[in-house]
Amino acid sequence: MFSFLRPISLALLAAPLLALAAPPEASTEHVQARLLSSQSTVAPGQRFTVAFEQNIKSHWHTYWQNPGDSGQATTLDWTGAQAGPIQWPTPSVQAIGPIVNYGYEGRAALLMELTVPADAKPGSRFKPTAAVKWLVCKDVCIPEDVSLGLDLPVAAEGKASADAAQIEEWRGAIPKPAAFAVQLKAASQGVRLSGTTAGVTKAYFFADTWGAVAHSAPQAFKAEGGNWTLDIPAGDEPLAAGKPLSGVLVLTTAAGEQASTVSVPMPEGAGKGPGPADLSAPEAGSAGAAAAATPAPESELGLLPALALALVGGLILNLMPCVFPVLSIKALALVRQGNHKAEGLAYTAGVLGSFLALAAVLIALRAGGQQVGWGFQFHSPVFVLVVAYLLFLVGLSLSGFFEIGGSFTGMGSGLAAREGLAGSFFTGVLAAVVATPCTAPFMGAALAFALSQPAAVMVAVFLALGLGLALPFLVLAFWPAAQRWLPRPGAWMDKFKQALAFPMYAAVVWLLWVLAQQAGPDGVALALGGLVLMAFGLWWRNASGASTVGTLAAVASVVLALGASAWIKPVAADVRAAAGESTVEAFSNERLAELRGQNKPVFVNLTAAWCISCLVNERVALSRPEVHEAFAKAGVVYLKGDWTREDPKITAVLKAHGRSGVPLYLYYAPGAAEAQVLPQILTPGLIVEALSSSSAPRSST
Amino acid sequence: MMKLLRRTLIVAAIAAPALALANANVDAPAPTFSATTADGKTVSLADFKGKTVVLEWTNHDCPYVRKHYGSGNMQTQQKAATAQGVVWLQVISSAPGQQGYVDGAGAQKLNAERGAAPTATLLDPKGELGKLYDARTTPHMYVIKADGTLAYKGGIDSLATTDKADIAKAEPYLTEALAAVAAGRKVEKSSTRPYGCSVKYAS
Numbered sequence: 033m034f035s036f037l038r039p040i041s042l043a044l045l046a047a048p049l050l051a052l053a054a055p056p057e058a059s060t061e062h063v064q065a066r067l068l069s070s071q072s073t074v075a076p077g078q079r080f081t082v083a084f085e086q087n088i089k090s091h092w093h094t095y096w097q098n099p100g101d102s103g104q105a106t107t108l109d110w111t112g113a114q115a116g117p118i119q120w121p122t123p124s125v126q127a128i129g130p131i132v133n134y135g136y137e138g139r140a141a142l143l144m145e146l147t148v149p150a151d152a153k154p155g156s157r158f159k160p161t162a163a164v165k166w167l168v169c170k171d172v173c174i175p176e177d178v179s180l181g182l183d184l185p186v187a188a189e190g191k192a193s194a195d196a197a198q199i200e201e202w203r204g205a206i207p208k209p210a211a212f213a214v215q216l217k218a219a220s221q222g223v224r225l226s227g228t229t230a231g232v233t234k235a236y237f238f239a240d241t242w243g244a245v246a247h248s249a250p251q252a253f254k255a256e257g258g259n260w261t262l263d264i265p266a267g268d269e270p271l272a273a274g275k276p277l278s279g280v281l282v283l284t285t286a287a288g289e290q291a292s293t294v295s296v297p298m299p300e301g302a303g304k305g306p307g308p309a310d311l312s313a314p315e316a317g318s319a320g321a322a323a324a325a326t327p328a329p330e331s332e333l334g335l336l337p338a339l340a341l342a343l344v345g346g347l348i349l350n351l352m353p354c355v356f357p358v359l360s361i362k363a364l365a366l367v368r369q370g371n372h373k374a375e376g377l378a379y380t381a382g383v384l385g386s387f388l389a390l391a392a393v394l395i396a397l398r399a400g401g402q403q404v405g406w407g408f409q410f411h412s413p414v415f416v417l418v419v420a421y422l423l424f425l426v427g428l429s430l431s432g433f434f435e436i437g438g439s440f441t442g443m444g445s446g447l448a449a450r451e452g453l454a455g456s457f458f459t460g461v462l463a464a465v466v467a468t469p470c471t472a473p474f475m476g477a478a479l480a481f482a483l484s485q486p487a488a489v490m491v492a493v494f495l496a497l498g499l500g501l502a503l504p505f506l507v508l509a510f511w512p513a514a515q516r517w518l519p520r521p522g523a524w525m526d527k528f529k530q531a532l533a534f535p536m537y538a539a540v541v542w543l544l545w546v547l548a549q550q551a552g553p554d555g556v557a558l559a560l561g562g563l564v565l566m567a568f569g570l571w572w573r574n575a576s577g578a579s580t581v582g583t584l585a586a587v588a589s590v591v592l593a594l595g596a597s598a599w600i601k602p603v604a605a606d607v608r609a610a611a612g613e614s615t616v617e618a619f620s621n622e623r624l625a626e627l628r629g630q631n632k633p634v635f636v637n638l639t640a641a642w643c644i645s646c647l648v649n650e651r652v653a654l655s656r657p658e659v660h661e662a663f664a665k666a667g668v669v670y671l672k673g674d675w676t677r678e679d680p681k682i683t684a685v686l687k688a689h690g691r692s693g694v695p696l697y698l699y700y701a702p703g704a705a706e707a708q709v710l711p712q713i714l715t716p717g718l719i720v721e722a723l724s725s726s727s728a729p730r731s732s733t
Numbered sequence: 734m735m736k737l738l739r740r741t742l743i744v745a746a747i748a749a750p751a752l753a754l755a756n757a758n759v760d761a762p763a764p765t766f767s768a769t770t771a772d773g774k775t776v777s778l779a780d781f782k783g784k785t786v787v788l789e790w791t792n793h794d795c796p797y798v799r800k801h802y803g804s805g806n807m808q809t810q811q812k813a814a815t816a817q818g819v820v821w822l823q824v825i826s827s828a829p830g831q832q833g834y835v836d837g838a839g840a841q842k843l844n845a846e847r848g849a850a851p852t853a854t855l856l857d858p859k860g861e862l863g864k865l866y867d868a869r870t871t872p873h874m875y876v877i878k879a880d881g882t883l884a885y886k887g888g889i890d891s892l893a894t895t896d897k898a899d900i901a902k903a904e905p906y907l908t909e910a911l912a913a914v915a916a917g918r919k920v921e922k923s924s925t926r927p928y929g930c931s932v933k934y935a936s
C-alpha cells in the first residue's frame with residue numbers, strides 16, 4: 033500500500049549523498065569557476081592533471097601565488113585525492129594608485145596534478161572535492177568560495193578526456209624553468225638580474241614571495257648589445273645571502289613575451305634596506321662647466337676609472353659657485369712670500385678629513401640599513417641651518433667684523449705657525465662642507481659607483497674626490513713657480529677679502545630660502561633670530577675689546593643659536609607651495625604610467641630647492657619661452673618631482689636610472705620603451721632637439 | 734675660545750647629517766605627522782611622545798577588516814592595548830567616493846556600532862598619512878615606541894585570509910610586537926607581510 037512511497041524515501045535517503053558529490057562547475061557574482069580533468073577514466077594510483085578555470089567578470093581580477101602589495105592568492109583544498117602544488121600561469125600587473133598587485137583578468141587556468149588512491153577499485157568512482165577560495169577585486173574586494181568536485185570512473189586502464197588538449201594548451205602558458213643563464217648580484221638599492229638573451233626590449237620580474245623585492249617600485253631595464261640588466265629594489269623583508277630569489281621573469285623580444293621561472297641565490301650584501309623607502313643622495317651638475325652628459329653611472333664602473341672620475345670631479349669642484357669663494361680666501365694667503373708647504377698639507381688634511389668623516393657617516397648609516405649618498409644632509413633642515421650659520425660667520429669674518437683666529441688671510445701679525453696651520457686645516461674643512469650642495473660633472477658616476485661598493489672602496493673614492501678638491505692649492509703651495517702667477521700683495525687684498533663676504537651672504541640667503549621650504553616661516557624666523565644673536569654676541573666681544581667675558585658672550589650666542597635649531601620642525605608636505613607654473617604637474621609614478629599608457633610625450637624633471645644646478649637649469653633652459661613653445665607644440669606633459677625633502681618614490685626613480693641624486697631629466701617619447709635621459713646641464717636647444725629627435729629609445733646613462 | 738667655537742662648528746656640521754629624517758622604516762624614527770580626528774581635533778605624533786602608539790589602517794567595508802571587527806578581535810586588542818596606556822589610532826585613508834570613506838560623524842557612528850575603542854580615528858581622505866607611512870592594505874598595522882622610533886610594521890597576524898576561524902590559528906604579530914615593546918625587548922618579527930584589501934587611495 034505504501035509501496036509507492038518507496039522510491040520517494042529512497043530519493044530522500046539518497047539526497048544527502050548526492051549533495052556530497054560536488055559539481056565540477058560553480059558561479060559566483062564575479063567568477064565562473066570549473067574543474068576540468070585530463071582523464072575521462074582514471075586508473076588506480078594514476079597521476080593526472082586537473083585544471084581549475086576561472087572566468088572573471090571584466091575589470092575584476094583574482095590573484096597569483098604572490099598577490100603583491102595586497103590581495104590573496106586563490107587556494108584549492110582537496111579531499112579524496114592527493115594533490116600537487118598549483119602550477120600558476122604568468123600573472124599580469126594590476127596597479128591601483130600606488131599599490132601593485134599580481135593576478136589575472138579575464139580567463140585564467142591553474143593546473144595541478146592529482147593522484148588517484150592506489151587502492152581505488154576498478155568499477156568504483158573517484159570523487160575528489162576541492163574547497164576553493166579566492167579574492168576577487170576591482171576597486172573593492174570580495175572573498176568568494178565554492179566547492180567543486182570531480183566524479184570519474186575508475187578502471188584498470190585510464191582514458192584521456194576530451195578536455196586533455198585544452199589542458200595541454202593551458203600548460204603552455206605555465207612558465208618553465210629558464211633555458212638560459214640569469215645572474216643575480218647586489219645593486220645599490222636591491223638586486224640586479226642580468227642575462228645575455230639578445231633582442232630583449234622589456235623585462236619584468238615577478239617575485240613569488242612577499243618581501244624579497246618591492247612590488248610597487250619600478251624595475252629599471254637596460255639592454256646593450258646582447259646583454260640586458262634589470263634593477264629591482266629590495267622589499268620590506270629582503271632575502272638573506274644564499275637564499276634563492278625565485279619567481280617568474282618575463283622577457284619581451286620581437287618574438288613576443290617569454291616567461292620563465294628563475295631561482296638564483298642571493299649574493300652577499302644585496303638587498304639591504306627597505307626598498308623604495310631608502311634615502312639617497314643629491315648630486316648636482318655644475319653651472320658653467322662644459323656641458324656633457326655624465327658618463328655611465330653604473331656600478332660596473334671599475335675602481336680605477338671611478339677613482340680617476342672622482343679626482344677630476346674634485347678638481348672641477350673648485351670652480352663651482354659653492355667652493356670658489358672659500359678657495360679665493362685661501363689663495364690670498366699664498367700671495368704672501370714664503371714657504372706654504374705646511375699650509376698646503378694642512379689644508380689637504382682638512383679636506384680629506386672631512387671627506388673621510390662624510391664617508392664614515394655614510395657607511396654607518398648604510399650599515400644601519402639605510403642607503404644614503406652625497407649631499408643627503410641637505411634633507412635635514414638642521415643641517416641647512418648650521419651651514420647657513422657657518423657661512424654667515426665666515427662672511428662676518430671677511431667683512432672684518434671679527435677674525436677667525438686671524439689666520440684666514442694671514443693678514444694678522446704675530447701668529448704662531450700652529451695657528452696658521454689650524455686655519456689652513458679649517459679652511460679645508462670649510463671647503464669640503466660648502467662643496468656638498470655642489471657636484472661637478474664626472475662626480476655623479478664615481479659616487480654612484482662608490483655608494484654601491486664595500487666600505488674600503490667607498491672611502492677610497494671619497495678620498496680621491498677630496499684629493500681632487502685639494503689639489504690646486506696643494507700644487508700652488510709646493511710649486512713656487514706657480515705662486516709667481518699670483519698678483520703682488522697689497523692694500524687691494526683687504527678690499528678683495530671684504531668683497532668675498534658677499535658671495536657668503538648670498539649663500540646664506542639661498543640656504544634660508546631652502547630652509548623656508550623645509551621648515552616654513554617659523555624655521556626661517558628661528559634662523560634669522562639665530563643670525564642676529566650671533567652678530568650681537570660678536571659685537572659684544574668687539575665692544576669689550578675681546579675680553580674673556582666678551583668672548584664668552586660670543587661663544588654663548590653661537591651655542592644658543594645652534595640650540596635654537598632643536599626647534600626646527602619640518603613642515604608637513606601639504607604646506608608646501610604648489611609649483612607655480614600651471615602647466616607643470618606633480619610627478620608620480622602612477623601619473624607617468626597613465627600618460628605613457630595614453631602614448632603622450634612626457635618630460636620629467638626631478639629637482640630640489642637646494643640643488644643649485646637644478647635651479648640654474650630651470651632658469652636658463654626649462655623656463656625659456658622657446659622650450660615652453662616646444663612643449664606646447666609637441667603636447668608634452670611636464671611632470672616635476674621635488675626632492676627638497678626626502679621622497680622615497682623619487683629616490684626609487686633616481687636609482688632606477690643609475691643616479692644617486694638630482695637633477696634628473698627624462699624624456700619619454702610617445703610609445704618609447706624607455707626614457708631618454710637628458711644631460712645634467714641643459715640648454716634650450718638640447719631640450720628642443722630631444723623633443724624633435726626620433727622616438728627611438730636612447731639612454732645616455 | 735675661537736678654537737673651541739671652530740671645533741663646535743665643525744662637529745656640528747659633520748654630525749648634523751645623522752639627523753636626516755627617514756621614512757617608515759623599522760628602528761628608524763617614525764615619520765612625524767599631524768592629522769584631523771573624527772571629532773574634529775588636530776593631533777600630531779609629537780603629542781604622544783612618551784607613549785606607545787599603534788596605527789591601524791582601516792576600511793570598514795573591507796572583508797579583511799570585517800574579519801577582525803566581526804569576530805571582535807580588533808576591539809579586544811584595542812581595549813587591551815589602551816588599558817595599558819597605549820595610544821591606538823585608527824587611520825582611514827579611503828578617498829571620497831571610494832570604499833571605506835566616511836566623514837567624522839560616520840567614523841564615530843561605525844565605532845559605536847562595532848564597540849571599537851581606539852584612542853582616536855584619524856581622517857586621511859587625501860591619503861597623505863597613508864602614503865607617508867606607505868600603508869598598503871587594510872588592516873595595516875604600525876607600532877611606534879615611546880621614543881618615536883618605529884618598532885613594527887606589517888600584518889595584524891600571520892594568516893592572510895578573510896576567515897574568522899583563522900584568527901585563533903594565526904601567529905598574532907601585533908600582540909607579540911606590543912608585548913615586546915612593553916617589556917622593552919626587541920620585536921622579533923618587526924616587519925611582516927601586511928594583508929588585506931588595498932588602501933583605497935584616490936587613483
